[in-house]
Amino acid sequence: MENSENQEHQPTNFFQSTTAKLIMVGILTLVLLIPLNFVQELIFERSERKKEVVNEVTELWGTDVHFYGPTLRIPYKTYTETSVVDAKTKQVQIQKTTYIDYAYFFPEQLKNKSDIKKNTSLKRGLYNNVVFTANMNFDGYFVKPNFEKLEIKNEDILWNKAVIVVKTTNLKSIKSDLNIKLNNQTFVFESKAQDDKFYGELETNNFDYNLVNADGKINFNFSMLYNGSNSVKFIPVGKTTTINIDSDWESPSFEGSFAANTDSKTITEKGFHADWKVLHINRPFAQEHLEKMPNLNEFLFGVKLIETVDEYQQNERASKYGFLVIGLTFLIFFLIQSISKISIHIFQYSMIGLALIMFYTLLISITEHSSFTLAYIIATISVIVMIVLYSFSILKNRKFPLFIGASLTALYTFIFVIIQLENYALLVGSIGLFLILGAVMYFSRKIDWKNN
Template structure:
């Protein structure tokens, strides 16, 4: 009786050992287990990318952040009259009272002609780089004559003798010269000053000139020069009826950003840098030439250039890691087909070691790409992992042809993944075709498997 039970147990374990269904279930379970370290790898990539942004932000903070320039505006105070009705408690009659307060009007120029030159260089801290620039902008043009009639403001309520010029910038720290504006026969120095705004705008700070009497100007032509340090981005807000800007730089990979692109964008970039021109009319933007009460936040209408260092290793590593489950699944499938077709035995622990080697590819890729370009990092990591798994396969299965098959399969798979992560517009198409071909090959090989 005991011998019969022992025989049944041996038969059951032999069936488990030989059953392809059980082996497939075990392999599927191992794939699920290996998704855990893959999640940690993706978390590591995100952490390193965040560290990169922190270091770049620290570099830019010390050198000077991005610049957004807006102005010049003419700022003129006026008396605001507010009337209200009330009932006199003694006479019980309705009377009218008038309250007086000081408000401000801002008027944009008729013309702005700007010329900007940005000398861009990279600053490095540890393994991270940031693009910074030393720049200068010269602006000239013609101011508009203020018109208070549109708001029904009386001439005697306008304080013409307390007019001033306001220029806004997002980066006071980056200004490197004593800023002054020449208007007609007057040369006005500017200093930081709080300017009330209609909307919350913590990004822009105001520089305001000393008071002058607008009626004494012999010309409305203006000119000023601004020397500055900045990083990442330079842009201006087109506040004039016609805003023209010429921007030159030695940076060879600009990204023109904002609401408006330069004329003939593709023709302005060369190996020596870029030379871009904008010409924007006030019809092209949805705000008026004058503001009463305060300045609104117009940052969303700015235009200019981004000067970010084109570093996308972390982004490519992240995209590569998203295909990790696909690499592990197909690699296990290759080994399963070898095991099923050739009647060789591969232990689940050996599958687990192979899966861990595949996960190590991504840690190698991240660490090497931080010190080299992505292509070299990908090649080194892929060759290392393929060599390791191939040698292990040759040692475990005792046949060189299995190692050659695995090496060829992994090489094709990693090449396929690399092509996909390099493509943008055709990634889905290439991925679909590649997976279809792989499925066809698997179906062709699996026809020899005896599933019974």
């Protein structure tokens, strides 16, 4: 009798205790972070490969479209005087040397209307490269420059050698004839060599500024058709600059020094419309400049055409929840093991963990040939079915495997919702984790830790 009581109260071997099993499961969870990290590196590698391909295609098709101009350039004479002493007579003579400098004048009014159409036909290998064609129309007018303000005499001004200058990126991707109409006279833009590594330069042939109309203005009008990608931006050189952009792109990002008008800005699934109006008082630079056009890139504004979350970003975000999925799945099996007294070997935990990691390799490989949503559904069903069928052989009944299947379905659904959300991802994730913690606390209350 005494012996049987001693046997009943004989302490369990530590390595067979619940505490030891919990420690081993925890260590296994940490070990599985190694293959999970390999999967994340694979996602990063595939993402970098896509960027390389996209860069190759956009370099051929066309990159960012940034526009600086038009600007009126008028040459004028400057003089330097040098004193020269005659060696024989010792008389001082004044030699006068003439140089040509340039004055640059921005337009009084600049208006632009741009229509941007996305092009999804470019494909290289697995990757679709979303680029666009931009049809841009410009009009406005210059007023007669005030050279007195610049302390330049009227007789030194070469009015008959004025030109219109436009600086723009992506010269190779302009797909239209470049004609500019100045008060009903047509001039042709020609590409000019210059030192600016960011912009290419276009300028007209010389014209006589005296073609001003009765109002003392030179009206201009011209159009440009671009192949481009990523962004369309402008520098507000007009004393009043008005920009209107329409596009069928559904995910714009408005960037730069000036915000789009909130009253007229619209974004829908079919595209967007945006307006900007910038006055001279809104920008800290003058309407006229001497010697050269200033660098005003810091005042660029416009729209960046983006993919809100591409497939590799979604895969990367999904993989970041890998530790959570493995840990919670192991916790479910551990709670079932502890409550039902069913023995689950550490090798069986390993097989379940590897199946969970295979989810991410399935996800990225299927995503590259279809959409992320379809890939997520296929990978989720495949992994859940595999784990549920394996659980039938481990747990020897139907109740627990079905519960595991329902739990994993809820977990993967929860993660998918978080991945799709942008503004509320943190809020929904925090609420979800709080509820999961509450459920774990509820089910773990039946475990008798004193005898383990």
